[in-house]
Amino acid sequence: GSSVSPDYLNCVDAAKPDGAPINCCPTSPAGMEITDYIPSPTAITRVRLPAHTANGRDNMVKYRKAVDLMKQLPASDPRSFMQQANVHCAYCNGGYNQEGYSNVRFQVHRSWLFFPFHRWYLYFYERICRKLLQDETFALPFWNYDSPSGMEIPAMFNDSSSSLYDRLRNQDHLPPVVVDLNWGSFLTGISPEKNQIKYNLNLMYKQMITNATTPRLFFGQPYRAGDETPTRSGSGSIEIALHTTIHAWTGDPKQPFTEDMGTFYAAARDPIFYAHHANIDRLWNIWVDKLGGKVFRDPDWLDSSFMFYNEEAKPMIVKVKDCLDSTSLGYIYEDIEIPWLDAKP
Ligand code: C2O
Numbered sequence: 001g002s003s004v005s006p007d008y009l010n011c012v013d014a015a016k017p018d019g020a021p022i023n024c025c026p027t028s029p030a031g032m033e034i035t036d037y038i039p040s041p042t043a044i045t046r047v048r049l050p051a052h053t054a055n056g057r058d059n060m061v062k063y064r065k066a067v068d069l070m071k072q073l074p075a076s077d078p079r080s081f082m083q084q085a086n087v088h089c090a091y092c093n094g095g096y097n098q099e100g101y102s103n104v105r106f107q108v109h110r111s112w113l114f115f116p117f118h119r120w121y122l123y124f125y126e127r128i129c130r131k132l133l134q135d136e137t138f139a140l141p142f143w144n145y146d147s148p149s150g151m152e153i154p155a156m157f158n159d160s161s162s163s164l165y166d167r168l169r170n171q172d173h174l175p176p177v178v179v180d181l182n183w184g185s186f187l188t189g190i191s192p193e194k195n196q197i198k199y200n201l202n203l204m205y206k207q208m209i210t211n212a213t214t215p216r217l218f219f220g221q222p223y224r225a226g227d228e229t230p231t232r233s234g235s236g237s238i239e240i241a242l243h244t245t246i247h248a249w250t251g252d253p254k255q256p257f258t259e260d261m262g263t264f265y266a267a268a269r270d271p272i273f274y275a276h277h278a279n280i281d282r283l284w285n286i287w288v289d290k291l292g293g294k295v296f297r298d299p300d301w302l303d304s305s306f307m308f309y310n311e312e313a314k315p316m317i318v319k320v321k322d323c324l325d326s327t328s329l330g331y332i333y334e335d336i337e338i339p340w341l342d343a344k345p
Contacts, residue, residue, distance in 0.1 A: 049142070057155075060156040062133055125140070131311035142282055151200060168251070171252070206237075
């Protein structure tokens, strides 16, 4: 096989779940200078904080400001909030074909691309926030739903005067409702508990440890150039539950496709998306650093690539192999207690 990349010069209409076309292409990079990302030492290591703690709340004030500023940029600017949200639509709803395969759509879910794609996506989104805030220390908040005190929608996302608010959420799941990490019962084989918190911790243990004993089980199955669009069985343990379940739990069931969070094309229109994915990204670090998980060595994974716009609105090509260590990208996660480590079901 060989590694997969999107045909980013030829973005096409994506499709909603019912097949209706939707244009979510970014500003075309055709004719622009397109730079390859080159790893370089970073001067500062930023710390991504849990959204619900005291320090996290101070940081959330900055995040709110950053999203405000992104929402004020012209729609033609690839750093604008809507274009950033559309990145997800383009990469997940068929906005790109695979490079060299004009009839095979590129897809970043349900395979080993899931973790690295979203890491890079947040990396550039965070850089754009920093640039707009003119604050080199800013780091994204993470939604710490794997800890009892973080198991509800963090307050600032729920203030209707905030740029972080989204009305397209399940109105029955607003705070203080405890999140259900197995919403829709995706994961079978753990018994529902009356105690939702304990059940969530059991699920964390199961998906991070019991069901994640190999790279394929954790990250997802291989996806190489020319491969058909992966199906659900290609997903890794975390992608399937709790990742997808949080999306479905948060979205508005009164909308046709559980918009915003519950469907690929719209999910990233909700600013909580990025805090959700920061936590997913944190779980990757935990799996490697605390649980001894090993990443793939397969060159087809390492050389897979994506295109993103950076904080200067310049297109960049990145490869999976350059995102394996978050420290080298200039950020870490606050080292907080992990309450599910001893929550074996
Ligand atoms: Cu690209 Cu949380 O999905």
